[in-house]
Amino acid sequence: MALQALLIAREDSCRAWLQERLGDGVVLLPADARTGDESVAEIAETPDVALVFVQFDYKSAAIHTSIVESVANAYPSLPIVAVGRHDAGDVVLAAMRAGAQDFFVIGRDDERFDSLLERVLDRKRRARQEPVGEREPGRIVTVLSGPQSPLLAFLGGHIAFVLEAATARDKRVLLFDLSMPGGNATIIFDAAQDYTALDILRDAERCDETLVESAFQQLQSGVYLLALPEDFTIEQLGESTPSLSRLIEIFRGLFDYVVICIDQGLGMQALSDTVQNSDHALMISDQSVLRSRQNKAMLHVLHEQASELPPLRLVVVNYRSDVGMEPERLAELLDLPLATALGGRPEVRIRAMNAGESMLEYAPSDNFTRGVTTLTEQIMGIEAPAPRKKFGLAQLFARGGG
Numbered sequence: 001m002a003l004q005a006l007l008i009a010r011e012d013s014c015r016a017w018l019q020e021r022l023g024d025g026v027v028l029l030p031a032d033a034r035t036g037d038e039s040v041a042e043i044a045e046t047p048d049v050a051l052v053f054v055q056f057d058y059k060s061a062a063i064h065t066s067i068v069e070s071v072a073n074a075y076p077s078l079p080i081v082a083v084g085r086h087d088a089g090d091v092v093l094a095a096m097r098a099g100a101q102d103f104f105v106i107g108r109d110d111e112r113f114d115s116l117l118e119r120v121l122d123r124k125r126r127a128r129q130e131p132v133g134e135r136e137p138g139r140i141v142t143v144l145s146g147p148q149s150p151l152l153a154f155l156g157g158h159i160a161f162v163l164e165a166a167t168a169r170d171k172r173v174l175l176f177d178l179s180m181p182g183g184n185a186t187i188i189f190d191a192a193q194d195y196t197a198l199d200i201l202r203d204a205e206r207c208d209e210t211l212v213e214s215a216f217q218q219l220q221s222g223v224y225l226l227a228l229p230e231d232f233t234i235e236q237l238g239e240s241t242p243s244l245s246r247l248i249e250i251f252r253g254l255f256d257y258v259v260i261c262i263d264q265g266l267g268m269q270a271l272s273d274t275v276q277n278s279d280h281a282l283m284i285s286d287q288s289v290l291r292s293r294q295n296k297a298m299l300h301v302l303h304e305q306a307s308e309l310p311p312l313r314l315v316v317v318n319y320r321s322d323v324g325m326e327p328e329r330l331a332e333l334l335d336l337p338l339a340t341a342l343g344g345r346p347e348v349r350i351r352a353m354n355a356g357e358s359m360l361e362y363a364p365s366d367n368f369t370r371g372v373t374t375l376t377e378q379i380m381g382i383e384a385p386a387p388r389k390k391f392g393l394a395q396l397f398a399r400g401g402g
Contacts, residue, residue: 002027004048008039008067009055014083017106018053021113026051034063036070043075051121056084056095056103065098072099072206079120093194093215097203101210120210137252141379142260142278143315144271145179146298147291149263151284151317153177153184153227154349155342155372156261160223161358162376163257171256174216174224178274180265182232185225186217190356193217197226198236204247212254221358224255234266244270248277264298271298272305280379281312282339287325296334313339315375318346340375344368 005022007015008031019028029046033039043049052071054064068080082095082103092103101120109116141163143156160175167173177185178197186193195215200207217225251258262274275281283299285291303309314334316327319341331338344359344367352362359369 003050004029005051005053006031006043006046006049007053008033008064010060011055014055014106018083036066039067040070040074043071052078052080053083054080056082056091058091061091061094065094068095068098068100081120089194096211096215097199099206102214138255138258140248140258140260140278141280142262142274143282143284144275145263145284146295147263148180148265149284150184150188152179152261152263153188155284155315155317156259157185157189158359158372159376160259161221161360162373164221164223166380167256172224173257174226174251174255176258176260177227178260178262178266180263182228183230185227188353189219191217191219191225193225193227196229198228198232200226200247201237201244204250207247207250209254245273245277268301268305272302275302275309276306278310281310282315283312283336284315284317285330286318287316287320287323287330292330292333299334313337315339316341319343340371342368342371
């Protein structure tokens with residue numbers, strides 16, 4: 001029996017183009033439906049439909065977005081392909097956000113139509129949003145802090161860059177920036193994004209290979225990036241935080257490494273869920289009493305909320321030897337093993353941020369760059385010896401605590 005496909009389109013020319021591309025192997029059924037509910041009902045009455053095409057243009061984008069959302073919710077295993085005459089970014093993103101698996105452009109995709117359609121069908125068969133298939137599950141690295149700090153995204157980004165540079169070409173690395181205020185990673189690394197971390201948090205179940213390739217921003221380094229929008233407010237998230245754990249598991253099946261930057265801005269539950277689903281967790285702090293006390297309070301709540309945590313390690317940022325709080329003492333105060341202390345020249349990091357460049361390119365010999373490289377090698381399994389504690393720190397901490 002020939003494959004049956006449903007077409008929801010405004011123009012006969014769209015049907016003619018699809019029928020020519022599909023040939024005799026597919027029966028293209030024009031739909032009468034004009035709303036989402038009508039489309040769902042029409043598919044129910046045509047149980048042999050194995051594929052849905054929906055035409056998208058500026059005039060029809062709003063109603064057809066609603067139709068795609070309704071069909072995707074009612075039939076999550078049914079492949080949906082958007083079709084249009086132009087690949088305008090906002091129209092394509094509207095289709096992909098609604099749940100389409102791909103966007104075919106009339107005229108442009110004539111020669112590769114068969115391969116594109118085969119990819120859609122194959123991905124839908126192989127990946128029903130299960131987190132891990134035959135590939136080895138990806139590893140999650142979380143960089144966290146109690147108080148907000150732009151160094152969360154800065155450090156997390158550089159860990160992602162080192163991972164990308166050190167892995168094979170077919171490996172994928174995602175930088176997932178949930179730090180507050182929104183947009184830290186996009187500003188620091190001079191990136192623009194149409195599809196954001198807020199979009200994927202709102203609809204985690206639609207995250208698949210096609211969405212990654214069509215909607216995720218990819219930096220020049222090769223690292224994929226999702227960050228909260230610059231104008232993000234916590235009210236925009238709604239009830240999306242419960243999907244964070246599920247989203248992390250989906251990411252494991254799509255990426256080899258995911259570096260997540262997160263603070264308390266999304267709430268302690270989101271922070272706790274992220275850390276519990278991590279393979280490596282690095283808490284950053286500078287040498288100030290204020291930051292260390294804020295992080296100490298956060299750690300107390302984290303241990304109360306979480307049933308099980310991965311090993312947490314401390315990364316001291318903006319390290320200076322002349323401020324009176326050595327990294328080993330800070331590690332004692334926070335009761336965390338010390339991963340590293342990252343020094344270097346702050347003015348160099350600011351210049352790199354202002355230029356939108358990574359320290360790997362801007363200042364490869366800076367102490368910060370060398371320290372991040374060593375830290376990331378530890379994460380990848382090239383373990384360095386644990387730092388030795390200075391004599392008497394435990395006793396000093398005991399006396400300091402009263």
